[in-house]
Amino acid sequence: MTPNGRKVIIIGAGIAGLCAGVLARKCGYEVDIVEQHERPGGLATSWRRGDYTFEGCLHWLLGSNSDDPMYEQWHEVFDIDRVGFFYPEKWMTIVNERGDHLDIYSDVDQMEGELLRQSPQDELEIRRLAAAARGLRHCPLPQPGNSWIRDCATRLRLLPYFPLLRKWGRVSAGEYGTRYHSPLLRAFFGDGEMSHLSALALVFSMAWVSNRNAGYPIGGSKAVIGRIADRFVSMGGRLQLGEKVCKILVEHNAAVGIQLEDGERMLADWVISAADGHATIFDLLDGKYVDEATRHLYRTLEPFPSWIQVSLGVALDLSQYCGYITRVLDHPLTVDPGTRLRQVSFRVFHFDPHFSPPGKTALTCTLPTRNVEFWAALQAQDPARYKAEKNRIADAVIAIIERSTEPLRHAVEVVDVSTPATVIRHTGNWKGSMEGWLPTPETGFRPLASTLAGLHGFVMAGQWVMPGGGLPSGLITARQAVRHLCRHDGVRFAVQEPTALPMQTA
Missing domain, CATH: 3.50.50.60 (FAD/NAD(P)-binding domain)
Structure with a gap:
């Protein structure tokens, strides 16, 4: 230097x-x-609340596999080799109000087998999805700013992937999900705001998770x-x-x-x-x-929507549950004027010992919304109602989580709710966008x-x-x-x- x-x-x-x-x-x-x-x-x-830490960002870190070029780039800026990574066997569980559930496994082969078992009538699309995830396992990410020589080399390496990139990049996740007969499989491809996401983004995520290149940093x-x-x-x-x-x-x-x-x-x-x-x-x-x-x-x-995050510190060991659960609701959850969610996702952080004392668990639930003005105005002009709205949402989220796990309201020790107004205050992000x-x-x-x-x-x-x-x-x-x-x-x-x-x- x-x-x-x-x-x-x-x-x-x-x-x-x-x-x-x-x-x-x-x-x-x-x-x-x-x-x-x-x-x-x-x-x-x-952030820390009492004995609990609540994560507001990371689901995984792309480049956790030491054989991937992204790993070397991370190593240039920090000692990634000293970070431990968690790779869940089950990437996600989707469950409805009747108790029907669908497990999405991290390994593509295991995921394909489970989806075929759960929804044989969707065999053709399931096999196409699995094949795409396998095919994109080693697709390089764009590196803007490279020299023209390296840029040409990257383009050459991308050539075999162009058919997959073109096919999956042209359709949104929500549109693609309509091809499935299984309601739970359709729910996997998103609802509301996140269903606008390119289906290619979801297939890339499946590829990286399966390739153990998207581990969660402990x-x-x-x-x-x-x-x-x-x-x-x-x-x-x-x-x-x-x-x-x-x-x-x-x-x-x-x-x-x-x-x-x-x-x-x-x-x-x-x-x-x-x-x-x-x-x-x-x-x-x-x-x-x-x-x-x-x-x-x-x-x-x-832009990505903004979000409300309900974070809970629970005096229960919930390690028997999947770390990421999506609950499909019979009756939509009203988040704010203009925002009603038909499914709610939450994370159970039993896999990170830094986030809660032994025998206890930190949980977070993220609720996307675009009604940033409502929350910003409420915080500035009516603090009492702002607090009441946060309490209402926290209470509703606890009720939804209980239907997916076990009765836990009695064991909740910490409740923390952040809103789009919180995001704007701390980051200044335009429209409170999450990404x-x-x-x-x-x-x-x-x-x-x-x-x-x-x-x-x-x-x-x-x-x-x-x-x-x-x-x-x-x-x-x-x-x-x-x-x-x-x-x-x-x-x-x-x-x-x-x-x-x-x-x-x-």
């Missing part, structure tokens, strides 16, 4: 900002990361975020927490630094925004570098522009640059951003490149 005499300021200490910070330091840049919250992580977070978000932040600081990077950026400073159409809310100005050669995309473009830059393509993007693309742009059949997975027309010295990273969100997009777009800096400054991108997978036939 040889200093190159150039300085970078990164806005936001979420996964993208932290990864960009580590990679920029490796390339010799002086780096400051400025974060408005009191701790790093952004949406990748967990310790959750903290196990990943804490290690990346520690790596950044140990390399001489400066992490400023509790400081809100109110403006990106621009001179002669070049970003030259930032201004904090208290008036302090910080200057740099480059500004990387790993913060909310809408706030960056329309607020921090006053909308001065918005072309029609960018306006069209924010007018037409669909940026939703990868629909119309959106696809292609990365979006990370720079703005007419503005130099500036680049973006994170979930508003790459549809699909999640931790992998943070790492991938961070690499893209730092490559951009290095290419412009004539600096060597001093980061080990992942070993390419051999060409495989889908």
Whole structure:
């Protein structure tokens, strides 16, 4: 790590900002990361309530398999080899009000056999689904910002997968689910907002889980975020927490630094925004570098919904249950005006010993909603009703969980409810979105522009640059951003490149 005499300021200490910070330091840049919250992580977070820890982000970490190129990229930013991973035998259980249930196994062969046993009338589609998951096990992810040589090599490796990518990328998960006769199988492909997701995203998830390349890191978000932040600081990077950026400073159409809310100005050669995309473009830059393509993007693309999370600390050992359960409801759950859910999913964290004392269990239930204005207004204008609404939803969720597990209301020791207003307060995410742009059949997975027309010295990273969100997009777009800096400054991108997978036939 040889200093190159150039300085970078990164806005936001979420996964993208932290990864960009580590990679920029490796390339010799002086780096400051400025974060408005009191701790790093952004949406990748967990929190403590009494004896319990509640996870708000991670279901799995793509790249947990040491044979996958993504593993090597994670190893560049933190010691992933020191993280333990959990690989569940059952990925999900779907159950209805009559007690009928469907187990979705992590292993594709086992999943195929179970689905055929449960719904033989859907044999043709089940076999097609399983074949697609097998075929995409080793499909490489796009790496925006690569040199043209490496980009061509990736395109060549993708050629055998094009038929599968085209077929599954053209249909939403909800549309695909209608092909099945089994109501429980149709429920697996989603309902409401999440049914808009591209079916390709679901098939990719099945492929990664089956390939043991999407393990849950024991310790959750903290196990990943804490290690990346520690790596950044140990390399001489400066992490400023509790400081809100109110403006990106621009001179002669070049970003030259930032201004904090208290008036302090910080200057740099480059500004990387790993913060909310809408706030960056329309607020921090006053909308001065918005072309029609960018306006069209924010007018037409669909972000992930926001969500309410009900978290419970229960004085019961629930290790006999699947770690992820979806309950199909006879009567929809009214979340808020305009939001009624016909199925509810919850996670039973018996597999993470960090989250509860022995013999007890942490549970979380996530309820998607787009009625962000309702919750924000309620919190600001009517705190008593806001609290009452949170209590109502928590009570309803406990009743639903009890119908899927066992009576547990008497054993609930901690109840915690976060809302879209909580998300906005802590992260500033546009519309309280949980993961940026939703990868629909119309959106696809292609990365979006990370720079703005007419503005130099500036680049973006994170979930508003790459549809699909999640931790992998943070790492991938961070690499893209730092490559951009290095290419412009004539600096060597001093980061080990992942070993390419051999060409495989889908």
